[in-house]
Amino acid sequence: xxxxxxxxxxxxxxxxxxxxxxxxxxxxxxxxxxxxxxxxxxxxxxxxxxxxxxxxxxxxxxxxxxxxxxxxxxxxxxxxxxxxxxxxxxx
Amino acid sequence: xxxxxxxxxxxxxxxxxxxxxxxxxxxxxxxxxxxxxxxxxxxxxxxxxxxxxxxxxxxxxxxxxxxxxxxxxxxxxxxxxxxxxxxxxxxxxxxxxxxxxxxxxxxxxxxxxxxxxxxxxxxxxxxxxxxxxxxxxxxxxxxxxxxxxxxxxxxxxxxxxxxxxxxxxxxxxxxxxxxxxxxxxxxxxxxxxxxxxxxxxxxxxxxxxxxxxxxxxxxxxxxxxxxxxxxxxxxxxxxxxxxxxxxxxxxxxxxxxxxxxxxxxxxxxxxxxxxxxxxxxxxxxxxxxxxxxxxxxxxxxxxxxxxxxxxxxxxxxxxxxxxxxxxxxxxxxxxxxxxxxxxxxxxxxxxxxxxxxxxxxxxxxxxxxxxxxxxxxxx
Numbered sequence: 001x002x003x004x005x006x007x008x009x010x011x012x013x014x015x016x017x018x019x020x021x022x023x024x025x026x027x028x029x030x031x032x033x034x035x036x037x038x039x040x041x042x043x044x045x046x047x048x049x050x051x052x053x054x055x056x057x058x059x060x061x062x063x064x065x066x067x068x069x070x071x072x073x074x075x076x077x078x079x080x081x082x083x084x085x086x087x088x089x090x091x
Numbered sequence: 092x093x094x095x096x097x098x099x100x101x102x103x104x105x106x107x108x109x110x111x112x113x114x115x116x117x118x119x120x121x122x123x124x125x126x127x128x129x130x131x132x133x134x135x136x137x138x139x140x141x142x143x144x145x146x147x148x149x150x151x152x153x154x155x156x157x158x159x160x161x162x163x164x165x166x167x168x169x170x171x172x173x174x175x176x177x178x179x180x181x182x183x184x185x186x187x188x189x190x191x192x193x194x195x196x197x198x199x200x201x202x203x204x205x206x207x208x209x210x211x212x213x214x215x216x217x218x219x220x221x222x223x224x225x226x227x228x229x230x231x232x233x234x235x236x237x238x239x240x241x242x243x244x245x246x247x248x249x250x251x252x253x254x255x256x257x258x259x260x261x262x263x264x265x266x267x268x269x270x271x272x273x274x275x276x277x278x279x280x281x282x283x284x285x286x287x288x289x290x291x292x293x294x295x296x297x298x299x300x301x302x303x304x305x306x307x308x309x310x311x312x313x314x315x316x317x318x319x320x321x322x323x324x325x326x327x328x329x330x331x332x333x334x335x336x337x338x339x340x341x342x343x344x345x346x347x348x349x350x351x352x353x354x355x356x357x358x359x360x361x362x363x364x365x366x367x368x369x370x371x372x373x374x375x376x377x378x379x380x381x382x383x384x385x386x387x388x389x390x391x392x393x394x395x396x397x398x399x400x401x402x403x404x405x406x407x408x409x410x411x412x413x414x415x416x417x418x419x420x421x422x423x424x425x426x427x428x429x430x431x432x433x434x435x436x437x438x439x440x441x442x443x444x445x446x447x448x449x450x451x452x453x454x455x456x457x458x459x460x461x462x463x464x465x466x467x468x469x470x
Contacts, residue, residue, distance in 0.1 A: 004099040006109030016093075016113060020316045028099045028107065066097040074095075091093065 004030040016090040024066055024074060024086040127167065134171055137161055151198060155179040156209075159186040166190070168206070169198035176227065180209030183232035186244065188212040195219040200256060200301055210282065211244030220254040221297050228279040229384055239281065239385025239412075246286035246391075252276045253293035253398075255375055256301035271350065272296075276377040276400075281384030283417075286391040294377030295399030295430060296370060302340040302356040303370065304330045323366050329355050360432050368399070372432030376400040380440075381408035390420030397425060401432035402439045410442035419448035423456035427466050438468040445470035 005028060012023035041051040064084040066074045074086040096110045128146040136155040137144075143162040153171045156179070170177035177195050180188050188211060195206040195218070206222030210230040219225045226245070233241040255274035276292045279285060296303045298318040305321070306312045306328050313321070321327075332342045332354075343353040358372040377400045380387040387409045397403050406419065419440060427437050438450060438458070451457050452465035460466055 003105040004101045004107040006097055006099055006107055009095070009097055009109040009111040011111060011113040013113075016316070019314050022093075022113065024095060024097075024111075026097045026099075026109070028097075028109075030099075030101050063100045064097060065100075066095050068093055068095040070093065072093070 002030070004028055020090045022072075022088050022090050024088070026064055026066065026084045026086070027082060028064065028084070029082055126165075149177075153177055153179065155182070156185045156188050156212075157182040158184055161188045162191070163189070163193055164191045166193045168193065168195045170204070170206075172199040172201075174201045174204050176205040176208040177222070178207045178209075178212075180207070180212050181229065181231070182209070183230065183236070185209060186211045190214050190217050192216045193218075195225070196221055197256075202257065213245070214247035214250040217247065217250045219250065219252045221256045221300055222274075223255070223257045224275045224278045224379075225252045225255065226277040228277065228282060228285060230282060231384060234281055234384040239382075240388075240417075241282050241385065243279065243282035243285045245282075245284075246288075247290050248287075249289050250287070251291045251293070252377075253291065253295070254297035254300070255294060256297040256303075271353070271374045272302075272356075273374050273379075275375065275379040278376075278379040278381065279387045280381045281387055283387070283389035284391070285387075285389075287395050288391075288393040289395075291396045291398070292377045293396075293398040294371070294375045294403055296357070296375060304335060304340060304356075306330050321365065323364050325365070327357075327363075327365075327369060329357075358432070360434065362434070366428070366430055367434060368401070368430040368432040370432075371399045371430055372401045374401050375432065376402055376405040378404045379408070380404075380406040382410070383408075386410075386412050386415075386417065388417045388419050390422075392420070392422045392425055394424045395422075395426075397427045397437075399428065399430050399432075402436040403427060403431050404438045404440070405436075406440040406442050406444070409440075411444045411447055413443075417447065419444045421449040422458050423451070425458040425466070427458070427460050429460055429462075435467050436469070437466050440468075440470050443470070 006026060007029055008027045010025050016022050037053060037055045039051055039053045041049050043049045066086055070091050072088040072091055074088045076084060077087050078085040092112045094112045096108055098106050098108045100106045126146060127148040130148045130150050132151040134153050136157055138157045140158045141160045144166055145164045148167045150169050151171055153175050168177040177197060197204055203223050205224045205227045206219050208227040210228060228243050228245050230241055257272050257274040276294045299313060299315045305318050308326055312330055332340055340356045345352040357370045360368050360372055362369050377397050431437055440448060448470060450468050452468060458466045
């Protein structure tokens with residue numbers, strides 16, 4: 001299986017003042033990630049059928065963890081499968 | 092620099108990572124000038140004609156030019172620990188000094204410290220900020236030699252001049268025998284032909300720097316970013332006098348009848364609005380015209396955006412020379428904000444220049460406020 005990839009990582013702007021709230025946007029992908037869609041059909045003795053569909057993501061991202069030097073505490077404020085947004089006060 | 096490495100771990104325990112850096116405070120050399128490759132920390136005089144300097148950080152050093160055709164590309168000028176300007180082109184032999192993508196910002200803010208002083212310099216894509224006068228245009232040698240009407244040789248394209256800063260001194264005067272802040276974006280002492288196009292000349296004071304430091308009603312001293320993001324009608328509260336590490340800010344006692352006590356680093360204009368100049372008194376100008384080295388005239392400003400000032404453009408020290416026929420200059424397609432400390436004194440030539448200045452306020456090339464209305468001009 002392939003490893004996930006951080007495709008880009010950007011701050012909200014190029015220069016922060018101490019104490020100012022920073023934004024970090026991390027875009028990431030995983031080539032192994034797949035969406036499995038299953039359609040189930042039920043057939044009764046008369047031949048009538050009914051069906052339902054369900055989906056599941058295979059190998060979704062388990063965690064996204066930014067670590068900074070100097071240390072700051074990043075707080076996750078928004079997340080999708082392929083993007084995580086964090087904020088932290090500039091040290 | 093803050094460096095952040097982000098690790099992504101999938102459900103199978105596989106990891107990937109990426110790293111990015113950001114500057115927290117200070118001078119963002121990489122972003123602004125493409126990266127510094129050398130640093131000069133001792134004062135220098137450049138006297139070799141035609142020399143070029145690339146990606147140099149004059150950090151703790153002031154620079155003087157005594158020759159012609161110097162070119163500075165992607166340099167930072169921070170000056171030394173004295174009241175001398177960061178860059179001096181006062182020598183009569185200084186000609187055609189060109190700055191491309193340079194940043195002027197004092198490392199050692201001190202009373203009356205200017206960023207660039209002299210003549211015959213040109214600014215392309217530059218940022219000049221936090222000086223007492225950001226540009227101080229003068230050429231005493233040429234004036235002495237040939238009298239009024241000497242060519243300044245000064246101009247710029249796509250350049251920002253902003254954030255005026257005049258530190259008060261421990262003697263609690265803003266300057267020798269004065270209680271009034273006289274910081275200017277550009278102060279010209281004489282000469283003709285100063286020429287700026289597609290630029291910003293901003294006569295508003297620097298915040299959280301020098302003597303103007305604001306705090307919240309609960310005593311939180313704003314960061315620079317917070318101060319510049321204040322609501323237009325935010326309460327404007329100075330940090331307590333003498334509370335800063337440098338002993339400032341300083342309240343000025345009364346000096347004489349025309350220089351009353353200044354208990355705060357600014358004088359309210361009664362509007363209570365930042366956009367209407369509440370912080371922009373006393374006596375800032377985006378452009379101040381004097382005539383101690385002959386008349387100042389022949390200005391050319393095209394598509395310049397002007398901000399602030401107690402008077403934004405003040406020619407009070409530069410009267411029209413009666414009978415001379417000379418022109419103060421031309422302004423075309425300029426735009427102005429309304430944050431003058433003295434409301435209505437935006438372009439104020441104060442010197443009988445009527446008929447001797449081309450500053451249209453309607454039609455082609457009209458000079459307007461940002462809201463589209465004609466700028467107020469007093470000739």
